Amino acid sequence: MLFFIALFLVSRGYGGALQFASTTQRVDAASDTKFVESAFAFKNVSDQTVHIKNADAGCTCMGVGFEDKKLTYAPGEGGVLNARFKVGSYQGKVTKPIHIWMEGDAENRPSYVVNLEVFVPVMIDVNPKSVRWDLGDKRTQTIVVTMDYKKPIHVKKVKTTNEAFGTELVTVEKGRKYEIRVTPKVVDTPGLTVIQIETDADVARQRVQQAFGVMRSPK
């Protein structure tokens, strides 16, 4: 009976032939970084030669590949999975899983998952991202813009896409903190405005920020 149970377990592949030095790699990116690269070292700790079918991050933002394009590993042999992440407009903490299929794995059942964690600094914080009113409400609401960067970032201009909302820019601390006071001018019609905040940040993709104002119908 024990023989059959053991045979069953082996046939299910419960073995974990590949052992990764770390299944999570953490990388700090600079604000203007375009690409982040990392590597996952592994070793075949089984007593059989293993064949890797594929590795994929499931998004166009990440390219992955095995060093020397090697997919077959003898017992005790080590290898490296390389990953190259395109930062794009990602900000904050980004976790990207990379799935690895062995020969024989079903399409929806990769044998391994490793993770690349990338930290992209958020230079400009806009809080809250949206201010909302119900019809009839004409209060002024405030959006706070806070800079977190090695040098000052100034708000140069604030504009709205909808004339039903007015804005006033207040400097709390030049280069560090600003307030945008938003007041609806029309309170009997639902609508949305995009509040565009232009700064002099030297990182192009973070130079323009936006927030939203919404006059909504009652539910």
Added chain:
Amino acid sequence: MHTFCQIGLVAAVTGVGAGVSWVLNPYEPPGSVVCDPTRIAADQICAADVPEGALWIDARSREEWQANGVEGSILWNFDAGEDAMEMEANAAMALMDAQMAVVYCGSEACGTSRQVAEKVNDLGLGKEVKVLFGGWEALKDSSLVR
């Protein structure tokens, strides 16, 4: 009799093994996505449970969205060549009239849809947002895709 007992024992052990294997790895036809609402994460939704009036958000590439995105969906991804502000503003405007938002990317393995869902939540517009279990793979045979 002894032989029959042995045969019966082998059959019983095999049956137990097959049963355990079926519970742990239920059969799924190749290429299909089976969604059990009781076993998915709290931030996910099965394709069959998405209500009328939901805003579909495609987190794949622009080429994929244009080729076979959900009819009426909007695009929101983090690709370097895209205008992030424009996609965010489009989403905010589309959400005004939507009951909720459902984000999908290429497959269950893709993590971009969760990150886009976070961005939708960060808009602070008070709309519920879910990630589609199975991604586009769960939709590809439906009438929803172009």
